[in-house]
Structures are given as C-alpha cells and as structure tokens.
Amino acid sequence: MRAAVIHRFGGPEEFEIEDLPTPTAGEGEVVVRVTHAAVNPLDFKIRDGSSGMAAQLRDEDFPLVLGRECAGVVHEVGEGVTDFAPGDRVFGMAPPDHKGHCYAEFVSMPASALAHSPAGVDDVVLAGLSLVGLTAWIAVEDLAKVGSDDVVLVHGGGGGVGFMAVQLAKEAGAKVYATASARNADRLQAVGATPIDYARDDFTQVTPRPSVIVDCVYFDTYEPSMDHLADGGRLVLLPSLADVRPAKERGIDVSIPRVAPDRTRLDALATAVAEGRLTLTVADVLPLAEVAEAHRIVERGHTPGKIVLRVAGE
Ligand SMILES: NC(=O)c1ccc[n+]([C@@H]2O[C@H](COP(=O)([O-])OP(=O)(O)OC[C@H]3O[C@@H](n4cnc5c(N)ncnc54)[C@H](OP(=O)(O)O)[C@@H]3O)[C@@H](O)[C@H]2O)c1
Known part of the structure; x- marks a missing residue:
C-alpha cells in the first residue's frame, strides 16, 4: 500500500x-x-x-x-x-x-x-470530525460543564476544535463569544456566536467576564484569560503540554482535555452533522x-x- x-x-x-x-x-x-x-x-x-x-x-x-x-x-x-x-x-x-x-x-x-x-x-x-468533535465535547461538557447560565469565550473559534466548542456551547444554551480573525466572523455568527476580531479588538475590553474560557490558542491568550475569567470560572486549555500551574496558583479551575475515541459520542457527532445541527x-x-x-x-x-x-x- x-x-x-x-x-x-x-x-x-x-x-x-x-x-x-x-x-x-x-x-x-x-x-x-x-x-x-x-x-x-x-x-x-x-x-x-x-x-x-x-x-x-x-x-x-x-x-x-x-x-x-x-x-x-x-x-x-x-x-x-x-x-x-x-x-x-x-x-x-x-x-x-x-x-x-x-x-x-x-x-x-x-x-x-x-x-x-x-x-x-x-x-x-x-x-x-472525530478528533476535534470529541475534544470539544470533553472540553465543553465534561470539563467546563457548560450550561445555559454560562457565558463562554472560545479562543480560536474559527479553528478545528474551537468551531466545534462554539457549537456545543451554544447547544448547551450558553451565551458564546469567540476570538477569531475577521474572515471567520460570518461562520461564527451563523452558528450563533459573537465573533471578536483579535487583530482589532482586545477581548478583555469587548466581552463580559466569562464563566468559562476554552482556550484553543494558549500562547497569546493564557495570561489575559486568567485576568478576565469571572471569579469561580472554569478555564480549559487545549494544548496537551500547556502549563496549568499559573492558573492553579491563582485558584482557577483549570484543565486540559485528553481526547480518546468514544463510539457513542462519534455516533452522536455524525448524526448531528447528518441532521444539520453541527457543522x-x-x-x-x-x-x-x-x-x-x-x-x-x-x-x-x-x-x-x-x-x-x-x-x-x-
Ligand atoms: N488536548 C487535546 O486532547 C487536544 C485535541 C485536539 C487539539 N488540541 C490542541 O488544540 C489546539 C487547537 O487545535 P485545532 O485543531 O483547533 O487547530 P487549528 O484548526 O489550527 O485552529 C487554530 C485556530 O486558532 C486561531 N488563532 C490563531 N491565533 C489566534 C489568536 N491570537 N487569537 C484567536 N485565535 C487565534 C486561528 O484562526 P484565525 O485564522 O482566526 O487566526 C486558527 O483557526 C492545538 O494546540 C492542538 O494541538 C488538543
């Protein structure tokens, strides 16, 4: 082969x-x-x-x-x-x-x-679909436990994991903001998120303090995210080798997804795509x-x- x-x-x-x-x-x-x-x-x-x-x-x-x-x-x-x-x-x-x-x-x-x-x-x-869909599911549901009372900020909302996380957080009923470059704005708006053009706007100035941040970018976004997160908020960092210590030292509920296959969730993700509920x-x-x-x-x-x-x- x-x-x-x-x-x-x-x-x-x-x-x-x-x-x-x-x-x-x-x-x-x-x-x-x-x-x-x-x-x-x-x-x-x-x-x-x-x-x-x-x-x-x-x-x-x-x-x-x-x-x-x-x-x-x-x-x-x-x-x-x-x-x-x-x-x-x-x-x-x-x-x-x-x-x-x-x-x-x-x-x-x-x-x-x-x-x-x-x-x-x-x-x-x-x-x-599998890797980004399962990762976003773990991040949004298992780790951040997003619900309808949450304000969620997704960094890198136009990327593979980020776009899935935005949609899963919307499905959970949350108010969702997403940092992305301007070319991703229409796509994010179409799934119900408020896009933040990170090249133009400082997210800490234009979004309310979120109860959940899903950070698919990390390097530029980690420090200001810790400052911006609401008290008692949850922070999910995507890179597997992200350093959680600074967040832990500040008492922030911080975690990193460990993605692994899950047949039940793969079926659910594919069905959601087939039915047009997930893009x-x-x-x-x-x-x-x-x-x-x-x-x-x-x-x-x-x-x-x-x-x-x-x-x-x-
Ligand atoms: N822990 C796990 O199990 C797991 C699983 C999967 C992935 N990951 C990790 O998650 C991260 C994201 O993966 P991915 O597949 O989503 O990558 P990706 O598809 O390349 O998406 C990254 C996105 O980040 C955006 N971006 C870059 N700089 C930015 C900034 N300063 N502010 C806001 N957005 C910015 C880019 O969009 P623009 O064009 O809008 O800049 C891009 O769409 C990677 O580090 C990956 O290794 C971890």
Whole structure:
C-alpha cells in the first residue's frame, strides 16, 4: 500500500511516499481502506518531535505513518469483531496508545475506535470530525460543564476544535463569544456566536467576564484569560503540554482535555452533522502526495477549518 512516512523527526520535507506492507486485522481490530485522512496540529507536533506522544516512539516505529483520524471502508475484520463487516463505511480516530497510521491506503484500528458513517455525510467531512468533535465535547461538557447560565469565550473559534466548542456551547444554551480573525466572523455568527476580531479588538475590553474560557490558542491568550475569567470560572486549555500551574496558583479551575475515541459520542457527532445541527468546515482537500504542503498550512496556525488528505483514488 502507499503511505506517507517519515524516517526521522523534522520538518514537512521529511515526508516520503513509499510502499509499505498492507496491515492485517488482529483480534478486535478492523482494517480500513482509507478514502480521506485529516491533518491535525498533533500530527506536526509528532512529526517534529515536540509532542509528548513523540517521546513514546522508538527507533523500530520508523518509518512512521502519521495521521490520527480517517474515514473509509472496512476492508477486513479481525477475530471477535461483530459490529463491522467488509464494505461498511466507517470513520474514527486512533486511541492515544496507537501510533495513528492514517496517512496510508489502509490502517488497522481497534473496532472500538470506529463508528459507522451516516448516509448523506461525505467522507471528506467525517475524516476530520472525530478528533476535534470529541475534544470539544470533553472540553465543553465534561470539563467546563457548560450550561445555559454560562457565558463562554472560545479562543480560536474559527479553528478545528474551537468551531466545534462554539457549537456545543451554544447547544448547551450558553451565551458564546469567540476570538477569531475577521474572515471567520460570518461562520461564527451563523452558528450563533459573537465573533471578536483579535487583530482589532482586545477581548478583555469587548466581552463580559466569562464563566468559562476554552482556550484553543494558549500562547497569546493564557495570561489575559486568567485576568478576565469571572471569579469561580472554569478555564480549559487545549494544548496537551500547556502549563496549568499559573492558573492553579491563582485558584482557577483549570484543565486540559485528553481526547480518546468514544463510539457513542462519534455516533452522536455524525448524526448531528447528518441532521444539520453541527457543522464541520473543511478548508481544503489535498492529495496524499501533497502531505508536506498540508502540514505547512496547518502549522501556520490560521486554517479556517480542517485540512483533509485525499488518499483513495490517486
Ligand atoms: N488536548 C487535546 O486532547 C487536544 C485535541 C485536539 C487539539 N488540541 C490542541 O488544540 C489546539 C487547537 O487545535 P485545532 O485543531 O483547533 O487547530 P487549528 O484548526 O489550527 O485552529 C487554530 C485556530 O486558532 C486561531 N488563532 C490563531 N491565533 C489566534 C489568536 N491570537 N487569537 C484567536 N485565535 C487565534 C486561528 O484562526 P484565525 O485564522 O482566526 O487566526 C486558527 O483557526 C492545538 O494546540 C492542538 O494541538 C488538543
């Protein structure tokens, strides 16, 4: 099978398209023929070695196939798998202890990490739904426990996680503000949020003190967010390696999501997309061979939605 691999940590130029053995399905696993795989910031942080996940990798893991989520068709099921059959359309994300491997024509995943794809929703969308959808769900519901009395501020509301967090907070009944560049304003308004153009306005001056801040940006936003958060408020920081100590020292309820696959939630997210209650914006679709360019785009940090790789049909 064709796969995008890296032989060592480094820049986007490390990617090579190579032929690798097609994986087989072990017990409890499903081999998916990948149609599309999404690119996430985590992928470039593993590629350049800066992610905590990169530290777990050993020499024998290289050449390494990156990519933590995909959509496609079941190719083979392993022993004990009863909920999927060859030919089923599926989507999902690799669990934290899985190497990922989605930038390839075939990937073997635990069956529990996958869900059936609903009719009427394209694989281009489903490929990028799992990681941002589940992360935003954990952030908004499990950690921040957003309810209808909350005023929520989402930093990076135009990005992958941020746009999901905005919509889930709205669904919970909260009043939602979102910092984003001006080109994302219409999209945010369309889902009921008040956009704040961070290049023009200081969010601490133009929003009320929020009871919840979901910070998908962190570097520029962390300090002023701590000052601006209402007393007793909840702060959710997105980067896995974010330093929670300054917030804890100030007595702030601070947390970081630890995303992992969850079939029930994947089903609910896909149903919400199918029914038009949840929108995932796909900013661009590139062929697998252009994976280096896809990483450059995501790494610049201003992607208005998901960057997706087209794997099948090349
Ligand atoms: N903890 C977890 O389990 C977990 C899971 C998923 C992701 N993450 C992390 O969450 C972060 C966001 O991921 P993502 O997939 O949403 O990234 P993304 O799609 O690249 O979105 C980032 C967004 O931030 C916006 N932005 C940049 N600078 C900003 C600023 N100063 N103020 C406001 N917005 C700004 C950009 O939009 P503009 O064009 O509007 O500037 C961009 O849309 C990453 O660090 C990622 O690694 C963590």
